[in-house]
Amino acid sequence: MENIISFRHVSLIKNQNKLLSDINWQVNPGEKWAILGLNGSGKTSLLNVVNGYHYPTSGEVSVLGKQFGKTNLPELRKQIGFVSSSLDKFAHVLNRELAEAVILSGKFASFGVYEDVSEADWEEVENLMERLRLGYLQGKPFRLLSQGEQRRVLIARALIQQPSILILDEPCTGLDVYSREEVLDFVENISDDCHIIYVTHHIEELVNQISHVLLLKDGKVFASGKKEDMIQEALLSDAFRVSCHVRWEAGRPWLSLESSPFVLNPSRIN
Incomplete structure (x- = not known):
């Protein structure tokens, strides 16, 4: 497969915006990308196009070798795992389930298990939980897990289908x-077999797995390339509209501001 994801001159207009x-x-085989940008920079819109929820107004898109306009998008989505804080809207269902049932529901692309489940299905869940170091959560209600445990269970839910692409939309929010x-x-x-698209506001979340970075600004590609080339003070200062300082510790970048980007008017502080 030449490209995992390919956008060529893609534009998206909704409600005249x-x-x-x-x-x-382009995302090539073996690459794992982070997408950075301020609110309104286009991150969510780009994800919606990758998932086939929004069709581009112009340009060409292909995902996993399937060109939009010539492929069945619901079938394509079965190869894409998606984890986002937007899944919190299903909390009323998730909170009724055990951790392993939440993970299993990903196999059926549902929230809650409504299909006939085989012993092999449960064995698959158990093996996945052990491999991902979640075995200790078996039998525990989802509602009683810590926030971190809940996010890890939801990522495991996305992985149960063995997706080719895993989209993590601000999973640490x-x-x-x-x-x-x-x-x-x-x-x-x-696993290295899974192509990660990791969306965040915080560069300290760019773990070693992340190999490339896409910087968005005002709905356009501001810069893209290898992580070490993108996590540069001048680029980030321009993209984030504040003067940034970057330091690297334990293989991860950390950002601080060189000075306050705002000058407060003392007369407005009572």
Whole structure:
């Protein structure tokens, strides 16, 4: 397969708003990408196109060698795992289930298990949980898990289908430091066979697994390439519109501001 994902001059217009403009982006076999950008930069819109939820207004898109307009998008989505804080809207269903049932539901692309389940299905879940170091959660209600454990279970749910692409849309949002590191360690150990698209605002979440970075700004590609080339102070300062300082520790980049980007008017502080 030549490209895992290919965008050629892709634009997206919704309700007369240009959400994406002339996007050119390729994900090659073996690459794992992070997508960075401010709110409104086009990250969610780009993910919606990859998933086939939004069809591009112009340009060409292919995912896993399937060209949009010539492929069955619902069938294509079965090869894409998706984890996002937007899944919280299904909490009322998830909270009724045990951890292993939540994972199994991913096999049927449902929330809750409504299909006939074979012993082989449960064995597959058990083996996956052991491989992902989640075996200790068997028999525990999802609602009683920590936030970090819940996110890891949802990632396992996405992995049960053995997707070719795993999209992690801000998976550490709302987590404390310990829970965040649990999730990042989990991501670090996902099989190399799975192509990760990791969306975040925080460069310290770019673990060693992440090989490339796509920087978006105002719905356009601001820069893209190998992680070490993209995580540069000048590029990030321009993309994030603040003066940034970057340091590397234990193979991960960390960002701090060189000075406050805002000048407060003392007369407005009472």
